[in-house]
């Protein structure tokens with residue numbers, strides 16, 4: 566096999582994307598979905614692996630900015646559209662593309678790379694750690710009751726066509742981005758993703774619907790959902806398929822959830838991936854009947870350890886020497902002194918004795934503050950070299966608000 570990596574020529578995007586779909590099983594996507602991904606693809610940051618005349622591998626990057634603990638927005642390359650043709654699997658094509666990508670990301674000066682994985686086993690070997698989880702729920706709204714906070718009744722709700730409400734929803738979303746690690750600033754065009762609703766992919770459900778929450782004449786939240794009607798001999802048993810729900814305050818949040826709970830002829834709400842610390846879990850009477858399940862979501866890789874650790878803030882004052890191993894990106898290897906607090910941090914090379922020893926994958930897992938260094942140490946993946954260092958660093962790395970990635974890419 567004689568292979569060559571080339572930057573994607575926009576003229577062959579259809580073939581390139583077709584190869585990606587083939588590697589994912591060959592199921593066609595709706596034309597509007599393909600059109601959106603064509604528009605969003607950054608061709609100059611996308612690559613193809615060629616075996617002679619055959620395109621056998623694809624991979625792309627998005628130029629995201631992601632919120633990190635402390636609220637800063639940091640450049641994070643979003644790894645996407647990775648595929649290798651079944652005829653060429655397990656011969657190192659992915660490894661070559663990962664090499665090229667991480668070198669390119671470093672050259673672009675982005676301290677972080679992020680991705681969502683088709684299978685969680687693939688990317689750890691390249692230094693990606695699982696940094697966030699999504700909570701999925703299936704709530705029995707016949708049995709589960711909601712307790713809402715004061716002020717909920719003052720929130721008014723208004724249903725609008727999703728396209729008509731999109732600008733107001735985007736304004737709410739933009740205000741939330743800095744408040745939670747893992748959220749991505751919208752790049753131009755990405756506002757179309759949450760309202761993408763191809764009729765062929767509804768599987769019997771209604772078109773997407775949108776309800777706005779308003780307080781004092783201002784939009785303070787929204788829910789986008791579909792309803793899948795169903796009946797049996799006992800009567801209606803429809804399902805609410807919740808795509809997203811975001812709110813700026815507790816009353817708006819509760820008002821939206823109460824609305825979803827009370828939709829006539831439905832008895833279940835099925836959510837998309839929600840934050841693990843989503844407030845709704847504290848409004849319900851019976852969390853067991855909500856069937857919450859967790860799934861890995863955002864995988865984070867520190868491309869430049871020093872710059873990445875410096876870019877976030879820390880929940881408690883911190884002064885620690887980290888000894889980092891990183892065989893795939895050896896420029897990160899060695900000892901780093903990290904000092905910081907809630908206002909910011911600095912991180913520089915040092916020859917001082919290490920306090921903690923860990924791999925770059927563990928740093929990626931802990932980076933957004935959702936996975937504790939202590940838990941990783943419990944699995945033997947972080948080792949303490951100075952007594953007390955683990956507890957202090959673990960507390961400082963944690964984020965008050967759980968990190969969350971609201972949408973895939």
Ligand SMILES: CC(=O)SCCNC(=O)CCNC(=O)[C@H](O)C(C)(C)COP(=O)(O)OP(=O)(O)OC[C@H]1O[C@@H](n2cnc3c(N)ncnc32)[C@H](O)[C@@H]1OP(=O)(O)O
Pocket residue numbers: 588589644645646647648649650653654655656657658659660661680681682683684686687690
């Ligand atoms: C961010 C995203 O886009 S996620 C989407 C990923 N794409 C898909 O899942 C589509 C279907 N699958 C594929 O296209 C391919 O099987 C890929 C891309 C996952 C792997 O491509 P390959 O070229 O076969 O991988 P490559 O040969 O470079 O393997 C590199 C290493 O990863 C391992 N690996 C590759 N795929 C997998 C997998 N699915 N599960 C576990 N390990 C894997 C290999 O065993 C190898 O390990 P080693 O370094 O210890 O020997």
